Each structure stands twice: as C-alpha cells, then as structure tokens.
Amino acid sequence: MALEELYREVILDHYRNPRHKGSLSHADFHAEGLNPSCGDEFSLDLAVADGVIVEVATQGQGCSISQASGSMMADIIKGKTVAEVEEISTNFKLMMAIEEGESPIDPARPGAVLGDLEALQGVRKFPVRIKCADLPWTTLADALEAAQS
Amino acid sequence: MTNHLRADFPILDRLVNGKRLAYLDSGATTQKPIQVIDAVADYYKTCNSNVHRGAHTLADEATTAYEGARAKVAQFIGADSSDEVVFTKGTTGALNTIAYGWGLNRLQEGDRILLTVMEHHANVVPWQLVAKHTGAELVYLELDDNYRVDLSGLDKIMDERVKIVSVSGMSNVTGAIGPVAELVAAARRVGAIVIVDGAQSVPHLPTNVATLGADFVVFSAHKMLGPTGIGALWGRREILNEMEPAEGGGEMIADVQLYESRWAPIPHKFEAGTPPIAQAVGFGAAIDYLEKIGMTEVRRHEIEITQYALDRLAEVPDLRIVGPTDVAIRGGAVSFELGDVHPHDVATILDQEGVAVRAGHHCAKPLMRYLNVPATARASFYVYTTPEDIDQLVTGLHRARELFGLT
Numbered sequence A: 001m002a003l004e005e006l007y008r009e010v011i012l013d014h015y016r017n018p019r020h021k022g023s024l025s026h027a028d029f030h031a032e033g034l035n036p037s038c039g040d041e042f043s044l045d046l047a048v049a050d051g052v053i054v055e056v057a058t059q060g061q062g063c064s065i066s067q068a069s070g071s072m073m074a075d076i077i078k079g080k081t082v083a084e085v086e087e088i089s090t091n092f093k094l095m096m097a098i099e100e101g102e103s104p105i106d107p108a109r110p111g112a113v114l115g116d117l118e119a120l121q122g123v124r125k126f127p128v129r130i131k132c133a134d135l136p137w138t139t140l141a142d143a144l145e146a147a148q149s
Numbered sequence B: 001m002t003n004h005l006r007a008d009f010p011i012l013d014r015l016v017n018g019k020r021l022a023y024l025d026s027g028a029t030t031q032k033p034i035q036v037i038d039a040v041a042d043y044y045k046t047c048n049s050n051v052h053r054g055a056h057t058l059a060d061e062a063t064t065a066y067e068g069a070r071a072k073v074a075q076f077i078g079a080d081s082s083d084e085v086v087f088t089k090g091t092t093g094a095l096n097t098i099a100y101g102w103g104l105n106r107l108q109e110g111d112r113i114l115l116t117v118m119e120h121h122a123n124v125v126p127w128q129l130v131a132k133h134t135g136a137e138l139v140y141l142e143l144d145d146n147y148r149v150d151l152s153g154l155d156k157i158m159d160e161r162v163k164i165v166s167v168s169g170m171s172n173v174t175g176a177i178g179p180v181a182e183l184v185a186a187a188r189r190v191g192a193i194v195i196v197d198g199a200q201s202v203p204h205l206p207t208n209v210a211t212l213g214a215d216f217v218v219f220s221a222h223k224m225l226g227p228t229g230i231g232a233l234w235g236r237r238e239i240l241n242e243m244e245p246a247e248g249g250g251e252m253i254a255d256v257q258l259y260e261s262r263w264a265p266i267p268h269k270f271e272a273g274t275p276p277i278a279q280a281v282g283f284g285a286a287i288d289y290l291e292k293i294g295m296t297e298v299r300r301h302e303i304e305i306t307q308y309a310l311d312r313l314a315e316v317p318d319l320r321i322v323g324p325t326d327v328a329i330r331g332g333a334v335s336f337e338l339g340d341v342h343p344h345d346v347a348t349i350l351d352q353e354g355v356a357v358r359a360g361h362h363c364a365k366p367l368m369r370y371l372n373v374p375a376t377a378r379a380s381f382y383v384y385t386t387p388e389d390i391d392q393l394v395t396g397l398h399r400a401r402e403l404f405g406l407t
C-alpha cells in the first residue's frame, strides 16, 4: 500500500516528463543543489521581473521523487511573486512534516493550495526519502536568497 | 554449505518491513557470525586492557590477543612474518598511510601515479592530495568493453616516470577482477611499486602475497565478517622499513627526545596511539571462520551464487547488468539498471520486500562518469547468500517494474 502511495501516477508523470526543463540564457538567478550521499542533482534558473517569477528552467538527475518534486515546483512557482513562492515553500515543508494523525495544512493559509505537490505526501512514510523531495526546494531557497541580497 | 552457515549469523533471522531479510549489501559491509560477536564480547569480559603497556596480567593477555590476531592475518594472506602486517582503520586508513608515508616523501614533480578508472574514492583521493603536495601527476588506465582494465596501452604508459601503481583487486561496482599480475610484471620493469586495494578481493578470492608479487596489499576486516574500525596493511619488509610513519604518537616510538624521536620497529612504527584491540580480536575470529570454510570454497560458492543471480536477473525485462557477465572474471558485486526506474527507487521498493541493496555511485564517481551511468543499484553477496535471497530480489524487481508501469 505505502509503495502505491509513494509512486503515484502524477509523480511518475512529472519524473518522466519534467516541466520547464532546460536552462535560461538570461537567468537573473541560478542555483545548484546536490545531495552528496546519493548523487542527486538539481539546477534552477529564474527570470524575475517586478518581483514576479516570469520564467523557470530546471535540470536535474536523480530519483523519481527529487525530479518530480522539482518539476512540480517549477510548475507552481512560475507566474508567482517571490513572496507567494516563499509561502508555497513554507507550506510544502509543513506538509512534508505532518505526522500520522495530525491535521492537514489549513487551506485558508496563503499559498496553501499545492496542487500536484500534494501527491508527494506519500514520501512521509519513507523518512530517508524526504531529503529527495526537499532537494529542489533547498535549491530554490538558495536562488531566492541571491534574489534578496 | 551455505544454509548451515546462516545459523551462525543472528541478524539474518530478523524481519525487515515484515519480510524475511535478504541481505544483499555485503560489498558495503558483511554481517558477523556469532563466533566474531562472541570473540569481541569475550575479550571485553575477560582480558580488556591496553596493549604493550603496563606490567600486569591483563595487559599481557590483551597484548597476546592483539598480536595473535596479527599473526592470523599474516598467515591468512601468506605473509612471511607478522611484522609485515600493520593494523589500520581499514582500507582507507591503509591507503592514506601509504600515500603519506611513502608517496609524500618520495614523489616529485614529473613522477606519475598510475591508477585505473574503476578505483574507489579511497584509492583516488589520497593520491590527488599527495599529487598536489608533490607535483606528481595521476594517470589512469581505462576499461575494455568487458569492464576489465584495458591493458592494450600499458607498455606505452608504463615508463620510468611511473613510481606508484595502485589498483583494485576487484571492483566494488562492476565486480570485475583487477589485472594485478599483469600490472606487477609491468611495474617491475620500471621499478614502480604496486599497491593492491584488496577491500573486495581479499574477502572473496584466495590471496597469497608471496606469489602475488605486489608491494602492498590493503583490506578491511568489516568486509570479511570482522568488526568495523580495523583493517590491515601488508607491505614488503624492506619497503616498510624505509617508509616514514604518517602519524606520530604513543606506541610507535623507540625513543622520544625534545626535538626528535626514533621509531619503533615495524609494524609498530605505523600504529600510533591505542589501537582497536577488541576489533583486532574480532578480525582474528573472522579469519578463523573463513579458514574453516576455506577460501577456495568461499570462491566456489561465490561463483555459484553469482551465476545463479546473473541467470535470474537475465529473466527480468529492462534490466541491464553493469559489469562482466562471465563469472570467471568477476566477483559477487552485481550492479544493474532497471529501465528508467532510478536506482534509489529500486532500493526503496526492494527494501519494502525485505531486500537490502545499495544504490548510488558506490564511492566510485569517476567510474560512474566513465561508464556514463548516474547511479546503479548493486546486489552483493557473501558466504551466507542463498538462491532464496536472489529469488526475493527478483520478486522485488518485478514489483518495481509493476509500480513504474514498465511493460
């Protein structure tokens, strides 16, 4: 059962057909993430105009969880303001930390609608794999940190 | 033989995720038989003390146990005498001891260190560090289509500039056996020393340092039924006598004055500080255990189980073996890819089936790049591995195909 929840169809679809794949020749911000213990890689290019992420491109190599998480992330952040993206990022982390029996994120919170990303909840039953789902998000945090400095 | 050995390994009785444990990660570390576990516990219960210090009965007994283990290691690999065996932290510790004790003091600009692209990071990074300090240069032998080290260009590469040749006796990724004899012969002609990284080969193949002809052979106890934290460096006596210690401290000196010291004779000059005593005792017990089976039998079983695994894996659609398929030239570490299912996903799915495999780059990133594979899953075997373990692996792989919708 747990495995079926982990490898949902939407995850395999993002893994096999990553959205916004590639790089931007005119990226405003760029960050690269690496999970040295497993070798998973993820790189992110952002083009930002007036505080809005107008273009996203990602490249990566790794397991279905890290790569699907990155594809879903690229999908959801495109067109959002940097502030909105930070809320989404916080909510994603909250979602991944919910323990069994705890209630889900309050849907009234800003940025609480995570769309396809909600499929990654199945990863919670596999604690060693949470770092896979996190990789694109820590890369995003690095890119946004550069955006703010 | 295998089934009756399993009773000696208590951990093999446990369940993982509710399933029978099929432990197929022996290339990373092997499980320990009760004889080794008991030897370590008995040492602590009956004669724990420090070695070579203090004139009391326990210290004497601990020293005898520690030196007794050294004698067992020496005999196991056919060394002339126990003083040619230095206890280290493991293979990594031993390779660093040689890199810093020999390489750092003898290499200079223009010298070359010859490695192969299939080396473990432990046999790459110390040489990079030493090359940086000395100005020596690293040179690599590549592989042929059969994942074997390609020796076709060896005559051209092996010239007077090559001072050190360091090669794995068996790859921990592809399982390929290293061309040690050929490299020894070629190195002799130019006066280079040869180091064998025996982390995988010594546990799996009968090894005799007297006939091998290498100058150093290094290996880890934990990959051959023994404890973690200890390994052995065997070196030719003349070279050990000339080699500088890489670490200084207690236990390794003959005399210490304010501004200089003299070293203890080999092997002690390379064993600074309190050594891993209980681990040495466990290492000795592991060797007793292997000798009782016999290394020829260990190899015979490995060939049999590896052949069975290769045959069964050939039945799994979309599976590609990354390594030789001829068991005569390989050991029991079997790397593979399964369609577009990433190795980490393979490992997670197998784990739910009770099957323990390793996934990733296996501390051999240069090899992964050379083979152009980002990662592999690896099933690796040892004396307790049974066809049932392999069957469980194959069942798990079919489950992975199903979950990923491979048809």
Ligand SMILES: Cc1ncc(COP(=O)(O)O)c(C=O)c1O
Pocket (backbone or CB within 6 Å): B027, B028, B089, B090, B091, B092, B093, B120, B122, B123, B168, B170, B171, B172, B197, B199, B200, B220, B363
């Ligand atoms: C071929 C090879 N060399 C070196 C090592 C390093 O051994 P250790 O980690 O015990 O020092 C290993 C084990 O991972 C290995 O397989």
